[in-house]
Amino acid sequence: MHDRLRILVIEDHLALRTAMAAMFEQHGHAVDFAADGRNGLQLALNDPPDVLVLDLTLPGLDGLRVCAELRARADRHVPILMLTARDGLDDKLRGFEAGADDYLVKPFAGEELLARCLALSRRHRAGEPHGLRIGSLSIDRRSGEVRREGRLLELQHTPLRILTILAEAWPRTLTRSELIQRLWGDLPPQSDPLRSHLYLLRQALDKPFARPMLRTVHGVGFKLESDEDATP
Missing domain, CATH: 3.40.50.2300 (Response regulator)
Structure with a gap:
């Protein structure tokens, strides 16, 4: 149904x-x-x-x-x-x-x-508030404000969209083609459209912190991992 x-x-x-x-x-x-x-x-x-x-x-x-x-x-x-x-x-x-x-x-x-x-x-979990939260990461989908461990992250438009798409899909892994389709539809840029934007996202989201949240799942795509999961 x-x-x-x-x-x-x-x-x-x-x-x-x-x-x-x-x-x-x-x-x-x-x-x-x-x-x-x-x-x-x-x-x-x-x-x-x-x-x-x-x-x-x-x-x-x-x-x-x-x-x-x-x-x-x-x-x-x-x-x-x-x-x-x-x-x-x-x-x-x-x-x-x-x-x-x-x-x-x-x-x-x-x-x-x-x-x-x-x-x-x-x-988009229709009807839910604008806020998304994964571990210490919080995203306000209305204002575009992103914080990790309370620190405001500066993100350009496309890296912010990538982060929001991954957060909405969490904990699922998204394929590279799925991300490209969500970002640019049937008319992606000619050159590798994700590489530079993922680099910028990692610089803001992961580099200043002890534990990375953006993971590459080799042969599959990309996903977010909570930075507050219990470690085995």
């Missing part, structure tokens, strides 16, 4: 809204709608959904503004799937910079939209 989600769709195209409503409700999910960014943002703040499906091009506030405002003002992490007809890497990066968790380019199959919404709700 699948999870029953409360999904908010902010989309100004009536036919697409109607099709999404039919598809979500057919699978047992509750759906609410807004046709413009301002009303949609207010709905999301007043009654945070399990997943927000957000169009990029909206009247009132565009999707990037809605996303950024929700991240700044909501009292919990709302997983955001951004919809757009634009498929360039720059548009995706702008969406992720604003706080989107996933990105789907129109036209799309309803089954893929549903699958991504279900995955987002599980991955």
